[in-house]
Amino acid sequence: MVGSDEVTTMTMAEFAKLSRERADSYFRYHIDAKETVDRQALPNRFIVKVGKIGLAKLIASEVFHYWGKWDVVFSRPCTYGVFSGPVGGFSPRPEMCVGCLRCTVQHPDFVKVKHNPARVALGDTYLNSNIISTIDEEARKGTVPVRGQGYRGRFGGPGWDEMFTDMSEIVRPSRDGIHGRELISTAVDIGSKPMSLKFDDEGKLVSEGPNMISIQVPFVFDVPPSRILTPRLATIWKEAAEQIDTLVMIPADMVSSNNLASRSVVPIISAGNAASAESFKSGTRMIELEEWHSEAFNAACSANPDLIVGVRLPFLPGWQQQFEEMTRAGVSVIHFIADNHGKGDGGRFIMEMLLEAHEMLIAAGIRDKITLLNSGGVVAADHLPKAIICGLDAVGLDQPLLVAIQARLSGDLSSRDNYRAKLPRKFKDSWAIQRIVNLSCSWRDQMLEILGAMGIREVRRLRGEVGRAMWCSRLEAEAFAEIEGFTGGGE
Amino acid sequence: MAMSKKHVKPSESLIHKTTHLMHDGMDGHAFGEFEMPPALGDARWTDELILSTWYMGATGKVPDHLNYKTGKSDGGFDRLDFKFLGEDEWLDHNKEIDTSIPLNRRGDERAKLRPPIPIYGGGMSYGSVSVNVMLARAHNAKKWKTYMSTGEGGYPEQLYDLKEHVITQVATGYFGVEERSIQAAPIVEFKYAQGAKPGLGGHLLASKAGEEVAKMRGSVPFVSLFSPFPFHSTYSVEDHSKHIDWIQTVNPNALISVKVSTPHDVDMVAVGSHYAGAHIIHLDGGFGGTGAAPEIAKKNIAMPIELAIPKVHKFLIKEGIRDKVTLIASGGIRTADDIAKAISLGADGVVLGTSDLVAMGCTRCSNCEGGPSGRGCPWGLTTTDVELQEWIQQEWAVKRLDNYYTALQWRLCDILRKLGLSDVKELVGRTDLLRYVGGDN
Structure with a gap:
């Protein structure tokens, strides 16, 4: 704080300048995180396979049934853009899949979503693929990983999970x-x-x-x-x-x-x-x-x-x-x-x-x-x-x-x-x-x-x-x- | 946040097409017409548990081709089983089973609420879920003469028609808390903590705090909302007591529920809450659901509900007040078997949240908070996106929940019959009727 003697001998402008300098010199420890893109991205979490014949049949059927209602014909079951590439579902983009499974539930006859074995195989029994994925996200964003829904794993131990x-x-x-x-x-x-x-x-x-x-x-x-x-x-x-x-x-x-x-x-x-x-x-x-x-x-x-x-x-x-x-x-x-x-x-x-x-x-x-x-x-x-x-x-x-x-x-x-x-x-x-x-x-x-x-x-x-x-x-x-x-x- | 495209309310044709595809797909998978989706499920909610919940939502019956009883988490409820009597000792199917529980055991002048099932709906706020989901749960609560909690997001006007079945939640951000919604409530729930993120408060991401949500919460649209932890007016049991006095002054007939998570001293907290005036002590375990929570909080902070229930139950007995407290458990209760096990461990009843959502189509993909699309749940459950929320049509959702609760009650009665009990209240604390399975703990 500025002492009372000091205040009385300063102009308002000088006092404001001093206060600004003091405020600017304030430092509280923090770490500056910046989103940092991948250089060797992890394998995709999911593999998305779409049967082209099945998809073609669906499109033909929907064009027929919903002729003129193009919002219906062109609607897709994915909100993440897996089927929003230039040729839609004919060339899905699995890197965008988050595993909501709506596509495969809606179209089980020609859409399959599987865990990617290459992703699951990352690491070893201790530093496993889930931990590697989490660290990768933390290192990319510098933030606390936040997700919906609850815990998905084992009840207790071993190791640190015991605590x-x-x-x-x-x-x-x-x-x-x-x-x-x-x-x-x-x-x-x-x-x-x-x-x-x-x-x-x-x-x-x-x-x-x-x-x-x-x-x-x-x-x-x-x-x-x-x-x-x-x-x-x-x-x-x-x-x-x-x-x-x-x-x-x-x-x-x-x-x-x-x-x-x-x-x-x-x-x-x-x-x-x-x-x-x-x-x-x-x-x-x-x-x-x-x-x-x-x-x-x-x-x-x-x-x-x-x-x-x-x-x-x-x-x-x-x-x-x-x-x-x-x-x-x-x-x-x-x-x-x-x-x-x-x-x-x-x-x-x-x-x-x-x-x-x-x-x-x-x-x-x-x-x-x-x-x-x-x-x-x-x-x-x-x-x-x-x-x-x-x-x-x-x-x-x-x-x-x-x-x-x-x-x-x-x-x-x-x-x-x-x-x-x-x-x-x-x-x-x-x-x-x-x-x-x-x-x-x-x-x-x-x-x-x-x-x-x-x-x-x-x-x-x-x-x-x-x-x-x-x-x-x-x-x-x-x-x-x-x-x-x-x-x-x-x- | 990827929100470049403007989304509008979908046309009737689009709603019709999308919901039909979703419903047919869910039913087909639940009935075993299609291959089990290989990426579905996890240790707690296995693929079979999810599909069996869909089956129950579709039919009102338990499936005989899926494990609808346990997950594969290798502990807790998944390692407990019942010591059923021999078949000749089972109660006859004509024998009526009482599954009702009293919620006011204090013996005071307040409402003597007695839902016919030991289940009510947990808090999921408007904002974290769509209004359609909220209303579906409230309608189902009315159908079953039980309750559902608003969560901390305000009280949509449409809920007033169902107010006898709606619990008003007062949480640390006081979002949407009004004198009117407190006066309307049969039960007012203080949320001190949430099992999925104990000690951390709540966070509604900006993308989900749209105009309607912000209006309800008295906030600015598309600005993140923090619900701090804890109540900044509560630093002692005496402060807690004053809180309860405040609600009781506003609504002299409401029961008071206190929702807490499960720290090591949860037994002391329960006793303190009872003496502060609570009717219901609601324990929310560490495996519970959430719209958004730091991953580190799930499981690592506080204890699973299976371990907290007996701790509190035994301590309340020791303190001589067990018969004055209604002990409700939540946070990881997935099935009717879990409900019966929770009661056997010492709870009077349970609160369900995630399983309601699963019955309506949730695959537990964990993108409730927005996910990469920034729009929330693609199934239309945990979202207020104008398009996505239409995938849950109220009439269908109420029917799903009604069916699901029918199946839950059937299985609960089935368990009681096989244990020779005609009243769910006889099951409370009966650990002698449980068996630990799976060997070398």
């Missing part, structure tokens, strides 16, 4: 705005916060303060599988990360050789090269060690004490022991790595393992001192809040970014080692960057929907909030306990 998030009937994050979503923060902190502060007798702070960086979204971009990683892809990831103010993990040698270092880039360093941590400039704020190695960690910390040093930890059997060692050694960012199906530790799903890690830190009384990240298994917008509820501070995104730029994935995608993806033949970097920005915008907005429904005003408060989640199997056990045939209940 329902909670909502509140009356509590809102804010009384302001249409929905109160406008004031919800999605910023998270990466690094370490002290569990308490210490002051001397004179009230001066004598303990260390927080050592962390803030990013504006609760997700980071993780390195693509090595088989498809190129400097160009790394540059695209980096520039998208810079636009939305998050971090991107890239192998250190690629960062160095392509001059990619920046505030948003987190070089991944092998244990043998830990001392190279000091070499990264251009505002580098964090590095990650490829694997846990206590000496390498100490070397990296010593090489550049200003950097946050994170460590990647695969969810292999026995990960708990390494996890404890790392927490004792003072690692402030632990980045779990599950396979692309969210599995690790002999087939356990990340939901369970993340909760275990989060609870280990709480039991040790050091939860705020350590940031937990995870890559692998988060491939849809609803997975994001669910992973955070399980204890993550932020989620590592990898596969969804490839889908956003319309990479064609094939085979079993669970392993990063054998990962097969084919990028569009021709595309501009700016196109790919905007697709990733759009996806980020859509997922952030969907996170706001979930937080708004819960009445939570910042995503930081969602971390580990298992009280805001419901597990289908537990609800079933409660609801169906007395029903015969339900395991653990009935007779």
Whole structure:
């Protein structure tokens, strides 16, 4: 506000100018989405087949019956334009079909609409064609996918489908705005916060303060599988990360050789090269060690004490022991790595393992001192809040970014080692960057929907909030306990 | 939005041709004369469930060539079955079965409404559906001496002729809420939340907010309408109570229904609503229908209705107020078997929405909100497009719904007979009559 003294010494014009300048300097975090067209469009959802003889007979019959009533003769059963090409139904346009099925219901003898097997075959059992289609739409439009009618899938699990998030009937994050979503923060902190502060007798702070960086979204971009990683892809990831103010993990040698270092880039360093941590400039704020190695960690910390040093930890059997060692050694960012199906530790799903890690830190009384990240298994917008509820501070995104730029994935995608993806033949970097920005915008907005429904005003408060989640199997056990045939209940 | 072509009300000939083709096609598929459309159906509403609903809409009977009982969602209602008695113990077909339920169980001076079936119609607003669909549902409600809700979109003038069967909904945007429509209503429904988008409010896209819709809602034509969440005047049970007092002052004879979704504390919400003065607690589960909702909200927020009903039912018993509350369930109830299962789990009755639309031709293609055409449902159901809405002719639609409800009631009575029960009220909370099927849960 302009102070009263200031007002009295200014003319109205000066006051208006000052107010305008202040208004113009206002900035509230948002992501600029722009519709970004396809470069390698997905196969059509439906195949539309029209029998030409049947159609010709219909036209002849209708011309005869409705002679002169051309609105009737030329009416078509499709409002989406499938039969509105130059030769109508003789050359249908299946790319416009949305599957309302009116044509095939009305004319079953010569119109057939089928799911396109090429579309259904996209992806694998985890990152399936429905998820790929949704990501594709999110990356194209940058909006929250909205549809009519209700849910169409399975009742509960497996995986993230086992969890329902909670909502509140009356509590809102804010009384302001249409929905109160406008004031919800999605910023998270990466690094370490002290569990308490210490002051001397004179009230001066004598303990260390927080050592962390803030990013504006609760997700980071993780390195693509090595088989498809190129400097160009790394540059695209980096520039998208810079636009939305998050971090991107890239192998250190690629960062160095392509001059990619920046505030948003987190070089991944092998244990043998830990001392190279000091070499990264251009505002580098964090590095990650490829694997846990206590000496390498100490070397990296010593090489550049200003950097946050994170460590990647695969969810292999026995990960708990390494996890404890790392927490004792003072690692402030632990980045779990599950396979692309969210599995690790002999087939356990990340939901369970993340909760275990989060609870280990709480039991040790050091939860705020350590940031937990995870890559692998988060491939849809609803997975994001669910992973955070399980204890993550932020989620590592990898596969969804490839889908956003319309990479064609094939085979079993669970392993990063054998990962097969084919990028569009021709595309501009700016196109790919905007697709990733759009996806980020859509997922952030969907996170706001979930937080708004819960009445939570910042995503930081969602971390580990298992009280805001419901597990289908537990609800079933409660609801169906007395029903015969339900395991653990009935007779 | 692709709205370049100006659409006009179709000629009588075009209506005649189109509706005949649609109806003949629906019947032919339902009667098994044509191959099952390969792209029809999903795990919740399978191809057989959709076609069996069409069959019931056409004939008033259940089909013997289609599974009209369950979907393939691998849980909830689809994993529950009834423990029928041996055939020699079934009640005789001459034995009358009472399927009526009382809606006012508070024992106060308000109307003692008692629909003869444990079913009434859920809110679908004018704007989200056409006036023809709305009127067809209201006429069917009259025929069955039950009710249907306006949804949040106002009260079209034509509905006043059917006002004894029309529930006025008051939702968070207060669109179309008037003293007159509240005074006309036998039941006033507060919509706190909707199962398909719990905690998110409503959104009518600009393309569907045409001139008539805008007039009804007191808004500007072709401007998106947001119904915020929650009631911005309600932040506590006390505020909720004041809301109910307000309606009761305007209409001292109306019953009060409170529609909520299914969060983990839905049992507490139900108790709070009862003490605030509600007659009906209406739970709307996470699998319910919608004209438009973010995909992330469907299924992921709040719990399915099958899990919420027993939670609330048991808690109301524990609190000693179960016999004072009418518990109504909605959000994913597709069949007569689902209705009976919901009642067995603890509901008194159910609300139907999507299944009404399916009976009138809906294939669940999910383009209700406009789709790429921007015009809404190509079947004429969830649209106010001047041309498309004519594909649903009222007389035909009322007959379809009447037939469908006839089949539903027949199957409900069939289930009760096979369980040896002569009154649907005896089924409430009888989980001992259910069996969980399908093994390793």
